[in-house]
Amino acid sequence: MQQIRNFSIIAHIDHGKSTLADRLIQHAGLSNDRQFRDQILDNMDIERERGITIKSQNCALNYTAKDGKEYHLNLIDTPGHVDFSYEVSRALASCEGVLLLVDAAQGVEAQTLANLYAAMEHNLEIIPVINKIDLPAADVERVKEEIMDELGLDAEAALKCSAKAGIGIDEIFEAIVERIPPPTGDPAAPLQALIFDANYDPFRGTVISCRIFEGTIKAGDIIRFMSNGATYKVEDVGVFRLKLEKHKQLSAGEVGYIIAGIKTVSDTRVGDTITNDANPAATAVHGFVEPKSMVFSSVYPISSDDYPSLVEALEKYKLNDAALEYEKDSSAALGMGFRCGFLGLLHLEIVQERLEREFNQSIIMTAPSVQYKFTLKNGQNIIVDNPQYYPDPTTIDIAEEPYVKISIIIPERYMGVVMKLCMDRRGLNSKFHYPSTGRIEINFEMPLAEIVYDFYDRLKSVTQGYGSFDYDFIGHRESELVKVEILVNHEPVDALSIIVHKENARARGLQICERLEKEIPRQMFKIIIQGAIGGTIIARSTINPYRKDVTAKCYGGDISRKRKLLEKQKEGKKRMKMVGNVEIPQKAFVSVLKSVED
Amino acid sequence: MSPQTFSGLYIHIPFCRTKCPYCDFYSCTDLHFVHAFTAALEKEILFYCTSFPSADTLYLGGGTPTALPDAALSDIMASVRKQIAISTDAEITIEANPNDLSREKLAHLRSLGFNRLSIGVQSFDDAMLQFLGRRHTADEARRSIDFAREAGFDTISIDLMYALPGQSREGWTATLNEALRFSPEHLSCYQLTIKEGTPFFDCARMAAFQPCAEQDEAEFFMFTSAFLEERGYGHYEVSNFARAEKFQARHNSKYWEHKLYLGLGPSAHSFDGRRRWWNVRSVEGYIEKLLGAADETPDVIRQETMPAGGSELLTDEQLRMEALMLGLRTRRGIELEHVLTFPHASATLQRLQAEGLLIVSSNRATPTTHGLLLADSLALRFVE
Ligand SMILES: Nc1nc2c(ncn2[C@@H]2O[C@H](COP(=O)(O)OP(=O)(O)OP(=O)(O)O)[C@@H](O)[C@H]2O)c(=O)[nH]1
Ligand code: SF4
Ligand SMILES: [Mg+2]
Numbered sequence: 001m002q003q004i005r006n007f008s009i010i011a012h013i014d015h016g017k018s019t020l021a022d023r024l025i026q027h028a029g030l031s032n033d034r035q036f037r038d039q040i041l042d043n044m045d046i047e048r049e050r051g052i053t054i055k056s057q058n059c060a061l062n063y064t065a066k067d068g069k070e071y072h073l074n075l076i077d078t079p080g081h082v083d084f085s086y087e088v089s090r091a092l093a094s095c096e097g098v099l100l101l102v103d104a105a106q107g108v109e110a111q112t113l114a115n116l117y118a119a120m121e122h123n124l125e126i127i128p129v130i131n132k133i134d135l136p137a138a139d140v141e142r143v144k145e146e147i148m149d150e151l152g153l154d155a156e157a158a159l160k161c162s163a164k165a166g167i168g169i170d171e172i173f174e175a176i177v178e179r180i181p182p183p184t185g186d187p188a189a190p191l192q193a194l195i196f197d198a199n200y201d202p203f204r205g206t207v208i209s210c211r212i213f214e215g216t217i218k219a220g221d222i223i224r225f226m227s228n229g230a231t232y233k234v235e236d237v238g239v240f241r242l243k244l245e246k247h248k249q250l251s252a253g254e255v256g257y258i259i260a261g262i263k264t265v266s267d268t269r270v271g272d273t274i275t276n277d278a279n280p281a282a283t284a285v286h287g288f289v290e291p292k293s294m295v296f297s298s299v300y301p302i303s304s305d306d307y308p309s310l311v312e313a314l315e316k317y318k319l320n321d322a323a324l325e326y327e328k329d330s331s332a333a334l335g336m337g338f339r340c341g342f343l344g345l346l347h348l349e350i351v352q353e354r355l356e357r358e359f360n361q362s363i364i365m366t367a368p369s370v371q372y373k374f375t376l377k378n379g380q381n382i383i384v385d386n387p388q389y390y391p392d393p394t395t396i397d398i399a400e401e402p403y404v405k406i407s408i409i410i411p412e413r414y415m416g417v418v419m420k421l422c423m424d425r426r427g428l429n430s431k432f433h434y435p436s437t438g439r440i441e442i443n444f445e446m447p448l449a450e451i452v453y454d455f456y457d458r459l460k461s462v463t464q465g466y467g468s469f470d471y472d473f474i475g476h477r478e479s480e481l482v483k484v485e486i487l488v489n490h491e492p493v494d495a496l497s498i499i500v501h502k503e504n505a506r507a508r509g510l511q512i513c514e515r516l517e518k519e520i521p522r523q524m525f526k527i528i529i530q531g532a533i534g535g536t537i538i539a540r541s542t543i544n545p546y547r548k549d550v551t552a553k554c555y556g557g558d559i560s561r562k563r564k565l566l567e568k569q570k571e572g573k574k575r576m577k578m579v580g581n582v583e584i585p586q587k588a589f590v591s592v593l594k595s596v597e598d
Numbered sequence: 599m600s601p602q603t604f605s606g607l608y609i610h611i612p613f614c615r616t617k618c619p620y621c622d623f624y625s626c627t628d629l630h631f632v633h634a635f636t637a638a639l640e641k642e643i644l645f646y647c648t649s650f651p652s653a654d655t656l657y658l659g660g661g662t663p664t665a666l667p668d669a670a671l672s673d674i675m676a677s678v679r680k681q682i683a684i685s686t687d688a689e690i691t692i693e694a695n696p697n698d699l700s701r702e703k704l705a706h707l708r709s710l711g712f713n714r715l716s717i718g719v720q721s722f723d724d725a726m727l728q729f730l731g732r733r734h735t736a737d738e739a740r741r742s743i744d745f746a747r748e749a750g751f752d753t754i755s756i757d758l759m760y761a762l763p764g765q766s767r768e769g770w771t772a773t774l775n776e777a778l779r780f781s782p783e784h785l786s787c788y789q790l791t792i793k794e795g796t797p798f799f800d801c802a803r804m805a806a807f808q809p810c811a812e813q814d815e816a817e818f819f820m821f822t823s824a825f826l827e828e829r830g831y832g833h834y835e836v837s838n839f840a841r842a843e844k845f846q847a848r849h850n851s852k853y854w855e856h857k858l859y860l861g862l863g864p865s866a867h868s869f870d871g872r873r874r875w876w877n878v879r880s881v882e883g884y885i886e887k888l889l890g891a892a893d894e895t896p897d898v899i900r901q902e903t904m905p906a907g908g909s910e911l912l913t914d915e916q917l918r919m920e921a922l923m924l925g926l927r928t929r930r931g932i933e934l935e936h937v938l939t940f941p942h943a944s945a946t947l948q949r950l951q952a953e954g955l956l957i958v959s960s961n962r963a964t965p966t967t968h969g970l971l972l973a974d975s976l977a978l979r980f981v982e
Contacts, residue, residue, distance in 0.1 A: 557867045
């Protein structure tokens with residue numbers, strides 16, 4: 001056990017975590033040049049397409065250090081985007097140390113701080129690493145100052161590297177071995193294995209990722225989930241080494257996988273502890289703090305026949321994304337579905353995409369909402385994150401919406417545009433602070449609803465990509481809210497209604513009407529789209545019917561082509577929802593959700 | 599295929615003297631291939647005559663069949679009659695270009711047994727004819743119809759085009775009135791469709807002209823239907839009108855009634871009730887396939903030498919969809935029994951009736967004129 005080192009690579013988004021992981025993996029001789037591809041641990045298609053890490057990934061490496069001993073390292077590459085911070089916090093629970101990367105040109109950013117605090121909470125050894133020193137804009141001295149002043153770490157202990165160019169990799173390995181402590185635990189004690197992730201394999205059942213804190217586990221053992229008592233016989237254990245590598249056993253201090261023919265998806269819960277059925281541990285390992293959903297949206301199958309399949313898909317999906325919360329929901333327009341909680345809008349987008357791509361679901365998601373609080377005149381307090389349950393306005397005494405404190409770090413020259421952006425988004429009580437020359441940190445108190453919508457995209461665009469931001473929930477505050485309903489041919493479409501601040505109501509209503517106008521295909525009759533508060537129409541658009549829909553000629557040679565067109569349209573119809581007599585395509589629901597016009 | 603059913607026989611003549619800029623039919627302007635084409639066609643007929651031994655409609659379409667020299671037309675008709683029994687009361691149609699129709703040509707066509715002539719007049723307005731790139735004038739069109747009557751054609755169909763860029767209601771009415779002066783037995787009135795890959799498509803895209811607006815197309819359609827109905831022409835299919843029921847195109851109706859047809863010649867499609875297949879598009883490809891390989895045994899023609907371009911075996915579901923979509927293009931409409939095989943059909947029928955697009959009787963659902971104007975979307979309303 002003295003030769004084991006468990007560590008995560010953490011950093012702000014894009015500071016080079018996955019690229020550094022590549023170098024470590026190659027250095028350890030794990031991947032030959034033919035198999036290798038950049039950001040090799042980003043193995044999901046969406047990660048590769050978007051160029052960001054979404055899931056934490058484990059990789060076991062062997063390293064022979066200068067002291068001549070062979071060390072067993074377990075590296076975890078983590079995501080940098082704030083919406084996936086739950087992935088980071090769970091990764092940290094299996095580690096004794098972290099490499100905290102800082103981009104030599106960008107310096108310390110919002111997520112650098114947030115991740116540092118998370119690592120400190122777990123009492124981990126922190127090795128600051130200044131990455132991208134090969135960049136012409138790299139300013140190592142300045143970044144060292146920031147590490148000292150902003151992070152409060154010893155700048156002299158910081159390593160310098162270029163993950164891309166492969167500079168400074170040996171030093172990193174040596175520092176991992178020398179500075180990160182080995183895990184503790186007793187291989188002979190009763191088993192305590194913390195589940196920090198899982199995924200479902202159709203052939204082998206649930207594949208559990210866990211950290212062994214105490215004891216030993218091997219094939220043939222009967223294990224028990226401590227939260228629900230379910231027992232299984234272990235088929236396989238091993239470690240992650242780009243693929244699963246079978247080992248004889250896993251012992252205290254190790255990170256690896258367990259396969260035990262688990263077909264009942266719901267038995268496995270991330271955060272639960274696995275013990276040995278015959279020789280159980282007295283207590284479970286401290287699990288994870290439940291993630292706090294920030295954004296809520298409902299998901300419905302496009303065809304109600306697909307509801308059972310969605311139920312199953314969500315259950316399996318949740319195994320692999322512990323941050324998703326969901327519960328049953330139903331809508332007059334869209335039928336049975338689920339209300340889901342997400343850590344942010346990107347998270348929502350990823351969930352939607354993964355459900356469609358990995359689980360073949362055709363789904364519709366409703367406009368995202370935050371959690372509002374209402375005090376009714378009868379004294380009752382209610383929490384509403386779904387516009388469907390917006391209380392009768394005449395009964396509301398006090399309405400409150402969630403506020404966050406946001407922190408934005410930018411080069412000073414963007415201060416003006418960022419201030420304006422924040423004020424436009426109802427930002428209050430601004431504070432400034434200059435972490436180092438030329439850079440400024442701006443704090444604002446702002447309604448969460450204003451940032452979940454499209455704030456991050458806007459910030460990126462006004463700062464040409466230089467703005468980084470983080471936020472913390474600070475509580476609910478009184479606000480003037482209204483519910484904007486969307487009516488299609490005078491029928492309210494519950495799934496399209498939104499709760500917004502009074503001042504934004506007209507603009508949002510109009511925007512939704514316009515987007516629907518663009519996305520709903522013309523039909524045989526006129527379609528009127530309206531936005532309304534109570535009975536008052538605040539926005540409106542119309543879609544004229546088509547007047548003619550017939551091809552002039554249809555003879556022997558035209559029939560196949562015409563039928564194929566009809567078949568294609570038929571397929572398209574499957575992606576439509578009937579609301580009253582109007583067919584609304586899935587695209588229309590999605591367009592309402594989209595933040596910026598493409 | 600049951601032997602007692604007569605099929606419709608279509609022969610595609612892939613030649614035109616000049617190409618019209620709106621047309622996306624397959625045709626070639628190089629008449630040098632005619633000889634080889636007729637030889638290839640003869641072989642194709644030989645191959646299919648066992649499975650399609652008889653026909654009660656024969657349709658020579660194109661292209662421009664009348665662009666063929668007399669000898670070639672004679673050869674083709676001889677090959678057909680030699681192998682396939684054409685019933686005595688068969689409808690035998692040829693598509694004709696007005697300025698091919700000399701008295702001599704017409705006499706020859708009569709002698710070959712053609713009893714129905716479909717003349718591509720398109721317009722009686724010289725400016726419109728020029729715009730359409732047609733090689734005849736309005737006068738030539740008038741004269742050709744007179745000649746055809748003289749030659750003894752008692753079933754004449756006139757093809758007209760409307761909803762042309764810049765066409766006025768008055769202009770179109772004048773063309774219709776001129777056509778009616780000849781009391782044609784049948785009229786096909788096609789709205790101009792601008793198809794991708796044609797010169798017109800590029801013109802429209804480069805805004806060289808302004809295509810007719812959809813709203814105007816719709817009005818033109820309703821007007822044309824009412825105008826001709828009032829004058830005794832039954833609007834029996836989206837683009838087709840007949841002076842009496844017996845003058846409805848028998849061959850073309852087979853397509854709409856989902857009956858069997860054999861199509862010969864480049865790009866022609868065939869349907870045997872279950873399978874549809876089609877020939878290669880190009881004349882050269884067609885000829886080469888049929889005549890390229892010398893046969894070891896000349897009397898056995900192998901399937902491999904057929905100029906197949908593709909085929910599909912239709913599922914029951916696809917057959918049902920086709921029957922529906924085709925039926926909804928005609929005033930015969932479609933049997934209720936058939937419609938009711940689609941999910942939620944009775945609700946859809948009710949709704950379409952309420953919208954004034956369908957009339958539901960005891961055993962059929964028939965589109966109204968407005969329904970014909972929206973025929974494609976009617977079909978879509980039933981499928982899900
Ligand atoms: N010049 C230079 N570029 C680097 C270096 N390390 C990483 N990059 C580039 O920085 C970009 C982001 O790298 P990633 O490794 O995907 O960053 P990450 O921290 O894993 O990003 P997330 O997972 O999305 O948080 C890529 O374009 C890399 O090629 C480096 O040392 N030098
Ligand atoms: S004559 Fe007929 S087939 Fe030939 S190009 Fe013109 S429209 Fe097309
Ligand atoms: Mg990454």
